[in-house]
Amino acid sequence: MSDPAPPPVLLGVSLKMYFGHHETLNWARRVAALADRHPAVTSGAARLFVLPAFPTLVPAAGILTPYGIGLGAQDIATEDTGPYTGEVGGPVLREIGCRYAEVGHAERRRMYGEGDTVVAAKTAAALRNRLTPVLCVGERDRGTPGEAAERTVAEAERLLRGLEGTVVLAYEPQWAIGAPEPASAEHITTVCGALRAWLDDQPQHTGSSVIYGGSAGPGLLTRLAGAADGLFLGRFAHDPANIEAVLDELHVPAPTAVA
Numbered sequence: 001m002s003d004p005a006p007p008p009v010l011l012g013v014s015l016k017m018y019f020g021h022h023e024t025l026n027w028a029r030r031v032a033a034l035a036d037r038h039p040a041v042t043s044g045a046a047r048l049f050v051l052p053a054f055p056t057l058v059p060a061a062g063i064l065t066p067y068g069i070g071l072g073a074q075d076i077a078t079e080d081t082g083p084y085t086g087e088v089g090g091p092v093l094r095e096i097g098c099r100y101a102e103v104g105h106a107e108r109r110r111m112y113g114e115g116d117t118v119v120a121a122k123t124a125a126a127l128r129n130r131l132t133p134v135l136c137v138g139e140r141d142r143g144t145p146g147e148a149a150e151r152t153v154a155e156a157e158r159l160l161r162g163l164e165g166t167v168v169l170a171y172e173p174q175w176a177i178g179a180p181e182p183a184s185a186e187h188i189t190t191v192c193g194a195l196r197a198w199l200d201d202q203p204q205h206t207g208s209s210v211i212y213g214g215s216a217g218p219g220l221l222t223r224l225a226g227a228a229d230g231l232f233l234g235r236f237a238h239d240p241a242n243i244e245a246v247l248d249e250l251h252v253p254a255p256t257a258v259a
């Protein structure tokens with residue numbers, strides 16, 4: 001019997017607040033066309049998800065989801081409905097086609113004062129609304145891979161305590177976000193390996209993945225050699241040619257020869 005196909009490599013993109021409205025939709029059309037023709041996507045070797053800004057979610061859903069690209073929000077309210085001016089709740093996100101909600105990004109922690117209590121509540125809100133949380137974890141300052149692994153596993157444990165459901169753990173060392181280069185392959189391998197080992201002992205989070213973000217771009221998947229379940233791309237996905245280059249790195253099964 002042949003081995004079962006490995007799970008797809010997960011490639012997420014957060015557009016943060018970089019693009020205008022039409023710019024986002026034009027970019028989304030190019031990414032949809034890429035997904036439609038690239039063998040890594042059409043063969044199921046890779047799965048894409050995109051997190052655009054809130055106002056573009058509805059039109060982006062129409063462009064991306066027909067091509068199997070998952071849609072998600074960059075944030076989610078802790079509450080589902082009610083007097084929470086400016087917030088967007090999980091039920092609405094789910095209703096408009098989101099399947100993911102990002103929580104705990106370092107920028108929200110640093111600039112908007114979100115701490116562990118809020119991040120854990122947002123993670124719970126996502127799970128409650130059948131959205132997969134893209135839960136960002138990672139150390140603030142550069143240190144040894146071993147220290148980073150210990151700290152990051154403890155963070156994931158703390159944020160997910162008492163929760164149940166499939167999550168995407170996005171390992172983003174804060175010092176590598178917006179940097180010229182990602183963390184080293186050794187660093188990423190150590191931390192993602194520790195997160196993976198921890199998750200493997202958590203049956204309540206079965207089906208979860210560990211992806212790496214922080215100046216990720218072409219070449220990194222190859223250097224990681226399977227140490228992460230995928231990448232969380234930022235700036236380097238602004239040019240769809242870079243997404244294509246990342247997809248090109250994935251092994252695509254050769255088509256069966258016709259006798």
Ligand SMILES: O=C[C@H](O)COP(=O)(O)O
Pocket residue numbers: 014172176177178179213214215216232233234235236
């Ligand atoms: O959400 C994505 C990450 O923060 C990485 O962004 P970056 O690749 O621009 O550093």
